[in-house]
Amino acid sequence: MRPLKIELNEISVNYGKIHALKNLNLTINEGDYIGIVGPNGGGKSTMMKSILGLIKPSKGKITYCGTSLKKSDIRMGYVPQISDINRMFPITVEEVVLSGRMSKEIRPFFKYSEEDKKAVEEVLDTVGLKKLKNRQINELSGGEFQKMIIARALTLKPDILLLDEPTAMVDVMSQRQIFSLIKKLSKDITIVLITHHVQMISKNVKKLIYLDRNIIAEGDPNQVYQYAYLRPVHQSIKKRVVGGAHV
Numbered sequence: 536m537r538p539l540k541i542e543l544n545e546i547s548v549n550y551g552k553i554h555a556l557k558n559l560n561l562t563i564n565e566g567d568y569i570g571i572v573g574p575n576g577g578g579k580s581t582m583m584k585s586i587l588g589l590i591k592p593s594k595g596k597i598t599y600c601g602t603s604l605k606k607s608d609i610r611m612g613y614v615p616q617i618s619d620i621n622r623m624f625p626i627t628v629e630e631v632v633l634s635g636r637m638s639k640e641i642r643p644f645f646k647y648s649e650e651d652k653k654a655v656e657e658v659l660d661t662v663g664l665k666k667l668k669n670r671q672i673n674e675l676s677g678g679e680f681q682k683m684i685i686a687r688a689l690t691l692k693p694d695i696l697l698l699d700e701p702t703a704m705v706d707v708m709s710q711r712q713i714f715s716l717i718k719k720l721s722k723d724i725t726i727v728l729i730t731h732h733v734q735m736i737s738k739n740v741k742k743l744i745y746l747d748r749n750i751i752a753e754g755d756p757n758q759v760y761q762y763a764y765l766r767p768v769h770q771s772i773k774k775r776v777v778g779g780a781h782v
């Protein structure tokens with residue numbers, strides 16, 4: 536396979552009157568580990584869903600190694616912001632992760648192969664859940680549950696892993712573990728990670744993007760953090776001081 540390259544060219548996404556993304560340009564290259572941060576409603580999930588082909592942009596084009604998603608042989612793993620799995624469902628960790636091996640086409644008497652089961656063993660080992668494979672999912676902690684969802688996304692050996700706030704609902708200890716797991720994965724897989732944990736992601740990536748309908752700042756994490764998060768604070772402090780001087 537050619538080196539992975541995904542290019543977003545002047546992408547706009549509208550939901551009725553809401554302009555979620557406007558003329559966005561971004562290139563993802565093989566081996567990248569890109570962090571995406573930004574305000575609520577800034578279009579982060581919309582951008583990820585567009586890359587996955589789940590949303591069709593109103594304007595612009597996305598190419599995958601120079602071609603369409605269908606024609607390219609890029610395999611994408613996805614960890615959605617809100618999991619589609621009901622935590623109370625009576626199912627084991629192994630069964631959930633195995634479901635990642637199921638292809639989208641409907642096969643009436645589908646049976647998992649030995650190869651599928653071996654792939655699941657491997658990813659459970661990677662995420663550190665091997666011992667919990669027979670656990671019911673309602674007996675997992677929040678952090679373990681997220682690791683299981685990441686394992687499921689890894690079962691088809693993706694070239695790129697897209698994660699939408701994988702640490703949103705977990706305790707600080709699990710957040711650290713998940714960031715460290717993703718860092719380890721980034722040595723072999725291209726990664727795009729959306730998060731609100733700006734400081735944690737800044738320690739892990741070379742490239743941070745602050746997205747608010749378009750890319751507002753991009754590059755070295757410290758500089759992006761300074762620009763996107765501290766500058767508005769300085770400005771508001773300045774404003775208040777200026778305001779105070781009039782009193």
Ligand SMILES: Nc1ncnc2c1ncn2[C@@H]1O[C@H](COP(=O)(O)OP(=O)(O)OP(=O)(O)O)[C@@H](O)[C@H]1O
Binds near residue numbers: 573
């Ligand atoms: N299916 C939809 N229908 C209508 N509007 C939508 C839909 N999905 C998202 N939006 C709107 O589009 C904008 C961008 O939403 P999006 O979910 O991409 O933001 P986000 O950056 O992921 O936010 P958050 O950090 O809260 O997850 C928001 O104003 C949101 O309300």
Ligand SMILES: [Mg+2]
Binds near residue numbers: 579580581616699
């Ligand atoms: Mg989102």
